[in-house]
Amino acid sequence: MNVIIVGGGKIGRNLAMFLTAEGRHAITLVEKQEQVAHSLMRMLPDIRVIEGDGCDPSVLRDAGAEFADAVAAVTGDDEDNLVIAVLCKREFRVGRVAARINNPKNAWLFTRRMGVDLPIDTAQTIGRGLEADINLGAIVQLTRLREGRISLIEFTVSAESSAVGKNVASLHLPPDCLLTAILRGDDVILPSGETVIQAGDQVIALAYRDREAALSERFQ
Template sequence: MRVVIMGGGKVGSFLTEILEANGHRVTVIERDRALCESIASRTSATVIEGDGCDMRFQEEADVGSADVFAAVTGDDDDNLVACQLARTHFQVPRAVARVNNPKNEKIFNRLGIDAISSTTVIAELIEERTTVGDIITLHTLKKGRLAVVELDLPEDRCRSCNVPLRDLGLPQGCVLVSIIRGDEVIIPQGESVLQPGDTVIAVTEPEREAELKRILAG
């Protein structure tokens, strides 16, 4: 499968690595030259320096021949514009977007764009398969029985940092899926230790979400 990703930050970089590891061909469109160089040095993805909201760069990325277009920047407006361009002008079969403000999710969905706020689930939507064993599936997520939480740990006074995960007393029904540390993606184990500035992606029962956030981020 061929996937074009707009956005080469933490989410786009992580997503590129996941999809490449599963044998997909990936093209990344990113404005920042340093991020472009970082992705190009660590992956075999085709990297285009430019604005994914601009038709010229989507054309250069050959969005028209892609199976999926995924917009995963930190700006919901940009993600919406880029997905709409990919759908209406290049007729991409599927558009997936990262939504940073949950209030925007219904707008994206009404326009035929798969909208979600977790990197892991974006990969899930693209591949249509489960990546965390039997713990989560799209069905349970869509039914609201589980919540996907993405947390940035504070740089200072991080109470959960430098403590083995097994000793944090995480609530029952919560599973840490991944730790993103700079350019590194870590699959957490009981002995894993969080560090200030880490991004943590977790799956939890909705009623445990506040407790999980309190333990991890204070």
């Protein structure tokens, strides 16, 4: 599937890494800030990164919007995300468009009429997570998959963690848990069994919801 992600912040970057890890998608990431775009090019060598404003039809065309199966507008600006959604749906006839809602007061605008097939309301997601007793202290849930049975989660390894200095293989991770990436400074590491955990590592993992607590224990 050809996927365009507009917005190279934390959400866009993590989404790009997650979809790349699945191995079934061609990803293009659009970021308008020059410094951020160049940093992403270094961090994500397997992903096509374009420097440009996603609200510009010519930039979307260069990104391949005419042939895209899906577009995710995940910038930090609601107006930009709506403009991107409208352009992708009406100008380029993209089949599926997701758009991030930054301000909950604007949620009513993110409709199919505005080109949005899938509105992503971060505040609502966190609120529902709190209601579901999700632990947002050690582990932050980025998204849920497979009807909520699987979570894409992120956590930071503290200096006091027993995992510091150990390789991934020696941690004996619970079944059905997969470390998909480690963010270390400006580097993105695709971990193997020999990868050594360091204090301050931001770990991104896939886990069944009933395995999250056991996974967290390995890094305490």
